[in-house]
Amino acid sequence: MGDVASTAEAVARASYGKLVAFLAARTRDVAGAQDALSEAFAAALTDWPHSGIPRAPEAWLLTVARRKLIDAARRRRAGEEAAPTLALLTDEFDEADGEPAIPDERLRLMFACAHPAIDAGVRAPLILQAVLGFDAAAIASAFLVSPSTMGQRLVRAKSRIRQAGIPFRVPDPDELAGRLDAVLEAIYAVYAEGWSDPAGTQARSRGLAEEGIWLGRLVASLLPQQPEALGLLALMLHTEARRAARRDAQGEFVPLDAQDPARWDAALIEEAESLLLCASRMDAPGRFQLEAAVQSAHAARRRSGQTDWSAIVGLYDALLALTGSVVIAINRAVALAAHLDGPRGAAEGLVALDALDGARLAEYQPYWAARAALLARSGDAHAAAQAYQRAIGLESDPAVRRFLQTELSQGFSKQGAGDKPLPSPTPVGEGPGVRACGPLRSAVRNPR
Amino acid sequence: MQYLLLIYGNETAMLNTPKEASNQIMAAYTAYTEAMKKAGALLGSNRLRPTSEATTVRAPGGKQTVLDGPFAETKEQLAGYFLIEAPDLDAALSWASRCPGSQHGAVEVRPVWVM
Numbered sequence: 001m002g003d004v005a006s007t008a009e010a011v012a013r014a015s016y017g018k019l020v021a022f023l024a025a026r027t028r029d030v031a032g033a034q035d036a037l038s039e040a041f042a043a044a045l046t047d048w049p050h051s052g053i054p055r056a057p058e059a060w061l062l063t064v065a066r067r068k069l070i071d072a073a074r075r076r077r078a079g080e081e082a083a084p085t086l087a088l089l090t091d092e093f094d095e096a097d098g099e100p101a102i103p104d105e106r107l108r109l110m111f112a113c114a115h116p117a118i119d120a121g122v123r124a125p126l127i128l129q130a131v132l133g134f135d136a137a138a139i140a141s142a143f144l145v146s147p148s149t150m151g152q153r154l155v156r157a158k159s160r161i162r163q164a165g166i167p168f169r170v171p172d173p174d175e176l177a178g179r180l181d182a183v184l185e186a187i188y189a190v191y192a193e194g195w196s197d198p199a200g201t202q203a204r205s206r207g208l209a210e211e212g213i214w215l216g217r218l219v220a221s222l223l224p225q226q227p228e229a230l231g232l233l234a235l236m237l238h239t240e241a242r243r244a245a246r247r248d249a250q251g252e253f254v255p256l257d258a259q260d261p262a263r264w265d266a267a268l269i270e271e272a273e274s275l276l277l278c279a280s281r282m283d284a285p286g287r288f289q290l291e292a293a294v295q296s297a298h299a300a301r302r303r304s305g306q307t308d309w310s311a312i313v314g315l316y317d318a319l320l321a322l323t324g325s326v327v328i329a330i331n332r333a334v335a336l337a338a339h340l341d342g343p344r345g346a347a348e349g350l351v352a353l354d355a356l357d358g359a360r361l362a363e364y365q366p367y368w369a370a371r372a373a374l375l376a377r378s379g380d381a382h383a384a385a386q387a388y389q390r391a392i393g394l395e396s397d398p399a400v401r402r403f404l405q406t407e408l409s410q411g412f413s414k415q416g417a418g419d420k421p422l423p424s425p426t427p428v429g430e431g432p433g434v435r436a437c438g439p440l441r442s443a444v445r446n447p448r
Numbered sequence: 449m450q451y452l453l454l455i456y457g458n459e460t461a462m463l464n465t466p467k468e469a470s471n472q473i474m475a476a477y478t479a480y481t482e483a484m485k486k487a488g489a490l491l492g493s494n495r496l497r498p499t500s501e502a503t504t505v506r507a508p509g510g511k512q513t514v515l516d517g518p519f520a521e522t523k524e525q526l527a528g529y530f531l532i533e534a535p536d537l538d539a540a541l542s543w544a545s546r547c548p549g550s551q552h553g554a555v556e557v558r559p560v561w562v563m
Contacts, residue, residue: 165451165540167536169538
């Protein structure tokens with residue numbers, strides 16, 4: 001039974017978005033597809049223990065879900081759009097190796113969710129919900145709204161897709177500009193959720209980074225002429241390359257500056273670099289390309305042994321001009337301090353941090369961690385200790401918390417300025433919904 | 449799917465458009481309507497007479513009131529409509545963006561709730 005349940009869960013995780021996309025692309029009914037699919041998963045849990053796990057579990061689930069959808073369409077008032085649902089009956093798949101090849105229509109589903117007729121604020125949450133099956137409560141916490149509000153917005157948006165006839169298709173090149181942004185943002189949010197749990201201890205986050213990269217690869221392969229799509233994939237691959245190096249043998253947090261470049265994944269770095277090169281040849285810089293370029297500058301330490309802080313400050317300047325994001329401003333301040341080095345660098349970095357709007361940063365952990373390190377460098381032990389306390393209090397990852405506690409208890413007070421690594425100035429983007437103008441939240445952390 | 453394209457514009461400005469410009473707009477509408485017919489998208493269309501000629505009826509609880517004028521005073525008024533058949537919202541939006549009315553005012557696209 002446990003085996004069946006875990007197989008069902010694994011199939012659910014792996015196939016959810018694909019099955020929703022397949023069903024919804026034919027009916028335009030995302031909510032109906034999700035309902036039918038959860039009924040199919042429930043049926044699997046009662047059926048599989050007796051009849052055994054089917055040879056092609058995904059196809060089994062799809063068959064049951066289709067039947068549920070068709071039943072639901074028949075129950076509905078006659079004449080109301082039953083035809084596309086009934087057409088599901090006749091839709092056949094190609095059989096490859098005896099297993100039905102279910103076409104992957106997740107990208108089409110994502111573009112339907114990112115349609116300009118959908119309220120801009122709900123596009124990325126809707127993509128996460130439709131493709132990954134996150135519940136409204138989980139999405140609400142990531143996007144800083146109440147679960148009931150998020151639930152209502154998602155219901156309204158799904159109903160709008162269906163009633164307004166929003167198509168499931170990849171837009172033409174001339175329409176792509178605004179729509180691609182929401183899709184890329186959602187993919188990055190998926191990746192960031194997975195990244196914030198490097199140990200893979202939370203079931204919900206497990207595999208999300210891989211999922212994000214998979215979606216990023218899909219978009220980049222379908223839209224190879226879109227530099228930002230390539231930039232996003234390069235960014236994710238660069239940060240992914242450092243996954244193993246972020247923890248030492250004891251599972252303790254290792255900040256970027258202290259990481260051993262030999263532990264970085266060279267193949268992923270190579271791939272990221274060539275994507276970024278491709279993107280830069282198209283001569284249309286954007287947020288993801290710039291963030292990938294920052295990661296590329298850090299990755300260069302693998303060969304040169306040095307970090308080109310002046311280049312990184314320049315990239316953050318460009319990013320700040322583009323996004324106005326507070327998160328970028330914090331990173332820029334830390335990079336500036338590293339670039340100028342010593343107490344003067346720390347002082348300049350602190351001036352830059354002081355210029356930010358403090359009230360909104362009260363709960364933003366990376367701000368306090370950056371502040372603590374710069375204060376320690378500038379020799380203000382008392383203020384540094386206070387900032388460390390706040391950073392520790394706001395941190396949810398136990399390994400990072402222990403790292404900060406060690407810094408606080410023995411690190412900065414014994415050492416002179418300049419020989420202490422700064423906190424990694426690499427929280428690349430912003431987590432789901434954490435925009436420059438929005439509230440900040442430490443729980444939605446950024447890859448570091 | 450059926451969509452109703454509702455054309456809104458500033459009625460006063462429209463009525464005061466010089467003859468030549470007005471002819472040009474009418475010619476644009478004629479071409480637009482023809483293109484829709486040729487594409488097999490047009491189900492029906494009409495221009496509406498000004499809101500000064502509107503009469504509004506309400507009968508709450510069976511008690512009928514008849515008021516002179518449109519149902520609401522707005523900056524832009526409903527001037528006409530096109531009822532079209534389109535495969536999806538994008539196709540409907542594409543027709544709406546080509547409607548001459550979208551250059552002078554706004555075109556609201558509403559999916560029709562077929563009864």
